Amino acid sequence: MFQNHTALTNAQTLFLTPSDVVSIVHAHGLPKVLAALAAYVQDDFLRWAQFDKSPRVAAHSPSGVIELMPTSDGELYTFKYVNGHPGNGQFGLPTVMAFGVLADVATGLPLLVSELTLTTAMRTAATSAMAAKALARSDARSMAIIGNGAQSEFQAAAFAQIVGIREFRLFDIDVQATAKLARNLRAMGLDAVICGSTREATRGADIVTTITADKSCATIITPDMIEPGMHINAVGGDCPGKTELHADVLRAARVFVEFEPQTRIEGDIQQMPPEFDVTELWRVLSGASIGRSKGAAGQSEVTVFDSVGFAIEDFSALRFVREAALELGLGSRIDLVPPLADPKNLFALLGEVPATLHSRRSVCYG
């Protein structure tokens, strides 16, 4: 990685704003960016053993949560800062805001600071679609989206591009959110069906994506809504005390997760006993475990991707935006770390010392 930081004169760090990431999307188009993100995440999931993995570090408060999500593959280190504050709308702020850092493990130098609010929505959608590509029926063409907030358009775009979904059936308790999603999907040329209830939206759907924001143990999906062969992409149940699926939905399904120790705490399976069987997704991708069964049995199996968002996905996303930005010449350089002619002389940064205390000098007499 030494080549990388000598390219940054004076140890400068690349900084990407939300506008820079929008420019990446405009340069390549959203479908290609989502496909690239899915490929980066899949590449990193396939070298799972190389990563330092630990559950995120969360600071909970009455209004929400602030989390740090670090990981490293031994060459690069990344972390994401992300909050979740359901009441942020009243302040004109997003519920979820995020930024991240990518650093060189050999020196600790931060190489990149990037927005991750927009990027998280894209990497979550890309990961969901990558998982569905491995777990859903290959003939899946319709998807219900329950919860039509900030991330829903990205989910739809990723499933259209990566899984081949052709019809989106929308429901949210906030009808204006659904109207916004339908408008945005139609602007992308996607089929949007506005539905009056979760039951109506899920009826006949091949895939059900739940991406609601309430910080409570809700039961969005009940067993009577489940149809043979369905794949459930459960995205919104992602912190302690926040679930979306009825326990019987989980019991009736084969359940796949990102990183089991974290999902046991944060995912929908937090309501299940510790021995409840789950499979880590990387095992399916690598062929170490079976996803949906082959043949007729597989056609009626119900699969669940109990997604909570894992640090390796942000690692992949930070790699992607850095490479895309360097290729396109996007971003700016910021002074996060001081350039030092003599690394042991940090004090020299202060230049002329402005205030003196004494003036006597002495030599060693010890």
Added chain:
Amino acid sequence: MFQNHTALTNAQTLFLTPSDVVSIVHAHGLPKVLAALAAYVQDDFLRWAQFDKSPRVAAHSPSGVIELMPTSDGELYTFKYVNGHPGNGQFGLPTVMAFGVLADVATGLPLLVSELTLTTAMRTAATSAMAAKALARSDARSMAIIGNGAQSEFQAAAFAQIVGIREFRLFDIDVQATAKLARNLRAMGLDAVICGSTREATRGADIVTTITADKSCATIITPDMIEPGMHINAVGGDCPGKTELHADVLRAARVFVEFEPQTRIEGDIQQMPPEFDVTELWRVLSGASIGRSKGAAGQSEVTVFDSVGFAIEDFSALRFVREAALELGLGSRIDLVPPLADPKNLFALLGEVPATLHSRRSVCYG
């Protein structure tokens, strides 16, 4: 905190570079900045119970360590990113580089991103001097500094300003580092005595500061160097496998720490059994525990501040640089979080959608 983020139009974040922090130092003078930092740290230590406290999250590699240090008082949340890479000199990079973030707990909005390389050196020195003010003999006037690297000038300046130290006795195995420190101290008008060994430097010193960088269990200070009434400010032993004091030095002294669970892992006391008695510094500051004993007994007591650096000190430092920068009109505004007219419409950031997939529209028929 709502006043604070409405002041940042479009959810912009204040960004402070090393140059901005240098400007704060130039505006007030280093002694006043160190005294202010010590006061901020002391204020926060005195409301110890209000803080979320957890040991730092470390990622170790063969070349060094990268750490995240989060904390919160329920109103503000901060974290520091900091590395420790002893071999960084060969790349022209500091051994320790750091930056930090201060955020609003109520919304999760990042209010400040700041350099903390220079600031960490100042907050560490301010904390050391604040501890020595509470623990060393009040007539202490000479201090040995063992390890004359990047942080040593700041230690000297803080002890001169806050503790009243008048003579600094310097030793480092790197004679050029000592020459640099002596030159910098003399430029500040401080007495610098260059010594040929640790033994020579510590002889007759009232306070001994150890701030060496080797990542190993070294024995810098041995029992024969200890004199009655000495205070030892042990700063360099700050991660697993890195110590500076002989175990018998600790046994012969009263030992004070920042946050006991972290220091048991990272401090010089990592070599002691779990039942080895230590006192958290905040207890001394608040009067809940006794520091150095009063009267004649206290004059001969040996005290050790086994300092590893704790997240609350960075919280205090981030509070200080933010308030100082806002007062002086320093820093710039960066777009870390996207401004959204409708927080549920993150997708609107992308503006016109560049690539379409389909065009059929439909209405609900469920």
